[in-house]
Amino acid sequence: MLDVKANGKSCTTVFGNFTINQIAFTEESLSMVDLTFTAHCDAPTAPALEGTIHLNQLPMSYRQVSEAGDPLGGGVSTTHLYSTSIIYMYGMFSDYKLLKISGPGEEWSIAFSPPEGQQFTAGQTYQTRDTADSTHARLSVSGEVGTQKRSCAKSSGTLTIDSLENTPPSGRSTARISFVQRCAGATGSLRGTLEYAEPPIWELEE
Numbered sequence: 001m002l003d004v005k006a007n008g009k010s011c012t013t014v015f016g017n018f019t020i021n022q023i024a025f026t027e028e029s030l031s032m033v034d035l036t037f038t039a040h041c042d043a044p045t046a047p048a049l050e051g052t053i054h055l056n057q058l059p060m061s062y063r064q065v066s067e068a069g070d071p072l073g074g075g076v077s078t079t080h081l082y083s084t085s086i087i088y089m090y091g092m093f094s095d096y097k098l099l100k101i102s103g104p105g106e107e108w109s110i111a112f113s114p115p116e117g118q119q120f121t122a123g124q125t126y127q128t129r130d131t132a133d134s135t136h137a138r139l140s141v142s143g144e145v146g147t148q149k150r151s152c153a154k155s156s157g158t159l160t161i162d163s164l165e166n167t168p169p170s171g172r173s174t175a176r177i178s179f180v181q182r183c184a185g186a187t188g189s190l191r192g193t194l195e196y197a198e199p200p201i202w203e204l205e206e
Contacts, residue, residue: 004039004049011041016048021060021083034060034082060087062101062194069188072141072150072181078106089173089196097164099194108143110192112159125160128181141181141190152183173198
């Protein structure tokens with residue numbers, strides 16, 4: 001069922017659809033949801049109203065834009081949502097993270113770490129290479145599209161940390177990051193954005 005009301009106005013019949021990317025409940029109520037919807041009032045061909053609901057949750061998504069001349073993405077842009085792909089981050093500390101995205105027909109791995117001897121700071125943009133040193137963070141993107149494996153021998157770029165943390169006591173990771181990576185010798189770059197919040201752990205009571 002989909003019903004939209006606003007400012008005392010409503011539809012006799014609503015045509016449309018909605019997508020639940022993430023959802024969780026307590027014993028008594030809805031505790032978290034990431035949802036998008038499209039609604040047409042009284043006729044399927046009526047102008048559409050599109051909306052997004054985020055309740056107590058970051059939208060779980062990974063998006064990348066591949067420019068012409070980028071060998072990693074091959075000039076094709078993709079979007080992965082939690083409802084259609086597996087998105088998981090490894091690494092409990094601020095000195096190393098490995099992001100894994102597994103979606104229809106492709107898989108991506110993004111490894112990133114701060115410059116040597118440092119920790120990531122929210123709001124900071126780092127210059128990157130494929131391995132970290134005292135002045136560069138590490139950023140290494142690789143993937144498999146169909147049966148074709150893609151990676152860079154050497155690369156450079158930038159990594160922006162909007163937020164990256166583990167929330168005690170559960171240690172659940174949350175992150176907002178964006179990056180630009182260019183393989184050595186390539187004429188185009190790969191640009192990515194991540195919004196991540198580790199899914200809740202479901203515990204069954206005996």
